[in-house]
Amino acid sequence: MFASHMILPDLRNQSIFDRLSPTLLSDLGLIHKGAAGRFSLLPLGTLIFERMKKIHRRNMLAAGAIEATFLSLAPADTWRESGRWDSFGPALIKTKLHGDQAACLNPTHEEAAVTIMRDWLTSYRDLPKNLFCIQKVYRDEPRPKSQLLRTHEFVMADSYSFHQDSSDADTCYQKMQDVFSTTFAAYGLPCQIIHADNGLIGGSRSVEFQLPHELGESRFVACSCGYAADVSVLRKEGICNECGEEIEAIKGIELGHIFHLETTYSAKMSLRVRGQNNKMQHPVMGCTGIGMTRSLQSIVMSHLKESGVAWPKAVAPFDVVIQSDSNEKSQMIGIEANLAAKGVSVLADDRDVSKAAQNALTDFTSPPIVLKQVGAHWDAVAKGNSVETGISAEAVLPYVDAILLAGQKSQQKQTFAERLEPFDGAAE
């Protein structure tokens, strides 16, 4: 990718970005506001977002989940079956198709997932199954605010699991906590796992992944004894449920939520499978959700520096930024083409600007590797590594390969370790 093709903020005035600005993500060129609570992701935001999706997708697949793409315009009937057509409240966006077919824009996918499973599950032998998606959902929020934190449309990564019994659902409930921890670690977001209320989703219990942050709208308590809970589930305001100590509430951004649903939806929506005892039974369900657009904003706020964002390596928009000598761009074009063809995310700064302007853009995007043309040779700077100077054009590609391969290998090791415990033991 060439810088001249991109949409990038003007950094000529040595911009200093304000951490709490209500237009921070727009100022950084990540999003564009179309209306209150409705945003587009700009190309820079989309590059980062695609990396975030890829990371979470890999983690979910490694845990035995399978990806679907749910319909968005749900028929009213399925929401009436679950009882949520009325109980979900005014946040449910309703419309009519072709004049008289009542429909709503899915704000979450319990109804969609159960409807599918009614057609696909027949026996306990088909269980467990864990269906996830990463897609846009819609809510008519009364007061959208704080950029991507509370909006009318946002991307959620949600999953719906189906089990023979509560014990198997518990295994999945734990497994999903591991997956979320792995995903948020890659996003560079130190979330706290807290006990929470099930709210509009229903079921028996849930945990939230909360990022402590002053812009957060959730309030939770974390006791020194290790217990942490949403303030709404505290028995007595200010006193720890577990040890009785006095504790103070902290503001947090709710980034993830994992629910134990029991048979709330499978019973209401008549999802049944033949059990081991040959009797028909309702599968026990679980569900999870990560606010992906909200996580994007959290990454930005958590890793902001004066001159841009110090992106965690795994979600940096570019693996490599190339600064060329402005009089001789052919080497840069060749290197860009080769890296892009290998699937490396690369930004080649082809603008006719000063070295200072090139440095400002590089600093703004925080790439793991920077290549700088110096006459007929190249200098390379790998984040956290020493600088290497005087590399020939031919040696640049092997150099980048080696650095990126080393990074991938350490990632693969982690993935392999995760995979040693398969999702449900079915693969033994």
Add this chain to the structure above:
Amino acid sequence: MFASHMILPDLRNQSIFDRLSPTLLSDLGLIHKGAAGRFSLLPLGTLIFERMKKIHRRNMLAAGAIEATFLSLAPADTWRESGRWDSFGPALIKTKLHGDQAACLNPTHEEAAVTIMRDWLTSYRDLPKNLFCIQKVYRDEPRPKSQLLRTHEFVMADSYSFHQDSSDADTCYQKMQDVFSTTFAAYGLPCQIIHADNGLIGGSRSVEFQLPHELGESRFVACSCGYAADVSVLRKEGICNECGEEIEAIKGIELGHIFHLETTYSAKMSLRVRGQNNKMQHPVMGCTGIGMTRSLQSIVMSHLKESGVAWPKAVAPFDVVIQSDSNEKSQMIGIEANLAAKGVSVLADDRDVSKAAQNALTDFTSPPIVLKQVGAHWDAVAKGNSVETGISAEAVLPYVDAILLAGQKSQQKQTFAERLEPFDGAAE
């Protein structure tokens, strides 16, 4: 991925799939119908679809386009500015947010793209720019039909380009035709490029990518002289515009459309940049769209065999299918983990079923590589290659690497050749 985690059709009765069945994609386990014209993609469909997206994304990026994610709930104001709030007709799904804010579900993104560019383009020096997205759009089709061919919600890959003058827009118009040809070639869809009407989109001229097919709802003519056009743009029904020969209309599925928009939207929506002559001017625009879900169905219909789909290699759901010896699955689990960690799409058949049932599933998914455990060793079958027998467990991974690497290398060569002509010459 393990077969026991997946949703897969029951192939025990040696299913024979009917090419023209109105439930073909559901029968294959690719999609699930939630209501007339509204479908979810099941996991198998999603795997294929993600590959389709990746291919087109790579081709668009290589052509200098940049990816955005547009808002879906558009404010009515922007659609009033373009004049399409009324002129688009009843297919535009309108709703109200928080009681009184009129909005519509974007059926296409001209308004969204222009609104963004109003905030980002200031000078002719910022041009050209080409913004694309791959996301769901919404239309209240009066009569949804033919599975994914005419629906209320579908995924479109669309782009919006902005140019200094018509000549630069022409260059992009040609470049996009090349990109579409490359994408449809990878999808295994032999489309015909035809001259078409601009319809609801507006502008001066357009070309469609039509797949000749009896289920298609478009009608076009292709003369032996080379001229091909939508019947609606023919001067005289049945007579070639170019050579005067008599020609017959063919049914086709419209899979892609490329438009020369001139200043239709930039003028109506007051998008201006400072020109070389220092005067404010409206950028000339182009736009393109591929019906992605419709293309998925076209791939299925074009490559159906009795026992499944002979997927073109680039969009096969799995690169590798592993058949294990049912008494000893540990080797399979290790191979699956290693391949998955490398990003190879792999299906490990861990079901306790007969060899015949394993073969039926393998045949159904048409993978480029099949690995079969035979005692302590493995046999491998690579599509279009000879069978290799008696491979040790340790040698399986290098074998798969070599086959896949050879495939990637030939792909990279193509990408590199494409990239030798940069999008706009800015990178010289």
